[in-house]
Amino acid sequence: MQSGLEDVLSANLKIKKMSKEKVYIFDTTMRDGEQSPGASMSVEEKIQISRVFDEMGVDIIEAGFPISSPGDFEAVTAISKIVKNSVPCGLSRALKKDIDACHESLQYAKRFRIHTFISTSPVHMKHKLDMSKDQVLEAIKESVSYARKFTDDVEWSCEDGTRTDLDFMCKTIELAINCGASTINIPDTVGYSIPEEFAKTITHIKNSVPNIDKAIISAHCHNDLGLAVANALAGLSAGVRQIECTINGIGERAGNAALEEIVMAIKTRNDLMPYETGIKTELISKASKIVSNATGFPVQFNKAIVGKNAFAHESGIHQDGMLKNRETYEIMTPESVGVKKTSLVMGKHSGRHAFKDKLSDLGYADVTDDVIQNAFGKFKILADKKKHIYDEDIVALVDDSLIFDNKLNAINLKSLKVFAGTGEPQRAEMTLDVFGEIKSTVQTGDGPVDATFKCIKELYPHEMKLLLYQVHAVTEGTDAQATVSVKIEENNRTTVGQSADTDTLVASANAYLGALNKMLIKREKKAPSQQIKHQKVRGI
Ligand code: KIV
Numbered sequence: 001m002q003s004g005l006e007d008v009l010s011a012n013l014k015i016k017k018m019s020k021e022k023v024y025i026f027d028t029t030m031r032d033g034e035q036s037p038g039a040s041m042s043v044e045e046k047i048q049i050s051r052v053f054d055e056m057g058v059d060i061i062e063a064g065f066p067i068s069s070p071g072d073f074e075a076v077t078a079i080s081k082i083v084k085n086s087v088p089c090g091l092s093r094a095l096k097k098d099i100d101a102c103h104e105s106l107q108y109a110k111r112f113r114i115h116t117f118i119s120t121s122p123v124h125m126k127h128k129l130d131m132s133k134d135q136v137l138e139a140i141k142e143s144v145s146y147a148r149k150f151t152d153d154v155e156w157s158c159e160d161g162t163r164t165d166l167d168f169m170c171k172t173i174e175l176a177i178n179c180g181a182s183t184i185n186i187p188d189t190v191g192y193s194i195p196e197e198f199a200k201t202i203t204h205i206k207n208s209v210p211n212i213d214k215a216i217i218s219a220h221c222h223n224d225l226g227l228a229v230a231n232a233l234a235g236l237s238a239g240v241r242q243i244e245c246t247i248n249g250i251g252e253r254a255g256n257a258a259l260e261e262i263v264m265a266i267k268t269r270n271d272l273m274p275y276e277t278g279i280k281t282e283l284i285s286k287a288s289k290i291v292s293n294a295t296g297f298p299v300q301f302n303k304a305i306v307g308k309n310a311f312a313h314e315s316g317i318h319q320d321g322m323l324k325n326r327e328t329y330e331i332m333t334p335e336s337v338g339v340k341k342t343s344l345v346m347g348k349h350s351g352r353h354a355f356k357d358k359l360s361d362l363g364y365a366d367v368t369d370d371v372i373q374n375a376f377g378k379f380k381i382l383a384d385k386k387k388h389i390y391d392e393d394i395v396a397l398v399d400d401s402l403i404f405d406n407k408l409n410a411i412n413l414k415s416l417k418v419f420a421g422t423g424e425p426q427r428a429e430m431t432l433d434v435f436g437e438i439k440s441t442v443q444t445g446d447g448p449v450d451a452t453f454k455c456i457k458e459l460y461p462h463e464m465k466l467l468l469y470q471v472h473a474v475t476e477g478t479d480a481q482a483t484v485s486v487k488i489e490e491n492n493r494t495t496v497g498q499s500a501d502t503d504t505l506v507a508s509a510n511a512y513l514g515a516l517n518k519m520l521i522k523r524e525k526k527a528p529s530q531q532i533k534h535q536k537v538r539g540i
């Protein structure tokens with residue numbers, strides 16, 4: 001039973017908690033993030049990512065740039081159909097056809113946002129747009145008003161904002177709000193600003209734009225000088241209430257402000273930044289892995305929050321301190337971002353039920369029975385080969401099963417034997433099921449991986465270019481599973497395949513086949529809308 005005083009105190013605490021100002025998290029992993037050179041995601045992968053974002057509490061998901069490609073259009077459409085909590089958003093230039101494509105792809109969502117932008121800096125207006133200030137103002141009026149015909153949630157961005165004349169910027173913002181924009185985004189497009197300056201820009205906007213109280217100010221900071229997160233947080237202190245960011249900080253060139261860093265900085269230093277984001281931080285690690293798997297972009301070991309070493313303590317002094325009290329060297333717990341302590345989990349005698357419980361523990365409560373069955377089969381095989389099976393092994397297996405939905409695969413590995421070592425050229429013998437036909441070959445190569453990939457090319461001839469081949473160990477020890485990522489390219493389209501196995505060469509073959517199967521699916525896909533002419537739009 002609480003005393004009267006305790007009641008009052010806890011009520012006060014609740015009011016205090018509730019009265020924290022909200023900071024909206026706008027994720028652009030699938031739009032700006034996908035603009036990272038080489039980071040393309042399939043529609044299926046984007047759907048998977050959106051489900052995690054939706055559950056994680058991302059307020060707005062920028063799902064793509066619908067006019068830019070049939071794939072983007074399709075992804076935005078699919079995402080607008082499945083999100084339950086987040087607001088899906090599409091990007092458009094200041095053009096009616098772009099806005100139409102946004103509307104057409106987003107219309108299935110109960111609420112959606114159209115994000116339209118135009119450059120306002122002298123260098124962009126002159127060299128990129130070849131437009132005068134008056135023409136830019138006219139384009140803002142037309143585009144924002146047109147977008148408002150479809151939704152009352154319109155965001156407007158002044159591209160290259162931080163190199164824009166401040167007085168002109170204020171004029172454009174006032175106009176965009178008058179035309180109906182309710183979010184005004186200030187991009188540091190080229191990552192040029194520094195925190196003090198970015199905060200000053202926001203303060204200037206707040207003090208000079210007469211109707212600014214009718215809109216939320218947003219920050220979209222790039223990381224060219226490594227200051228994206230610092231700039232966005234400086235903006236927050238000056239009045240920004242929406243931050244645009246990406247998982248793992250991916251994005252054009254050096255990337256965008258990393259979602260996980262923004263959210264955990266606000267959470268950890270809530271004494272200085274008393275805001276609320278609504279993000280379920282325990283899902284951060286899962287989101288990071290899923291984005292890394294889909295893009296084939298590894299996360300650097302020392303990356304803040306989501307790097308492999310972010311919670312590792314190597315030096316004896318640190319380990320000793322941690323054993324005495326974890327607060328000696330830990331400002332946030334690994335559990336708070338969904339990193340579970342490595343544990344020795346299961347053995348070859350563990351049953352399907354225990355396996356399913358473990359998956360649920362690891363954040364895979366919602367995977368289908370097919371995926372569980374597939375992952376469980378792989379687990380049994382792994383348990384026969386590997387003495388200790390860790391959480392990371394299980395995660396690798398289930399990710400593998402999620403990505404390799406065998407029903408989608410036209411080409412499957414039946415068997416592989418590789419002869420490696422010194423002296424003779426390395427040789428691979430492979431049997432594949434190619435569209436139901438069993439085919440075998442023997443090839444030699446410059447190394448076992450080369451011989452393996454040559455077998456695939458021989459059994460299914462193709463011209464796709466290998467862009468990336470990468471191996472990392474899932475856990476420690478010589479019996480660790482290897483996760484292999486392979487990225488291939490055909491006609492400017494890229495796909496990524498990933499696979500984990502204790503045999504690096506089997507994982508390599510399966511990763512290559514995964515990328516190949518995805519490419520075959522991409523080849524078959526037609527433009528979803530006949531009315532919309534898709535354009536290659538890059539280098540925003
Ligand atoms: O960096 C940028 O300016 C952008 C805009 C389209 C918001 O990505």
Ligand code: ZN
Pocket residue numbers: 032187189220222252
């Ligand atoms: Zn950007």
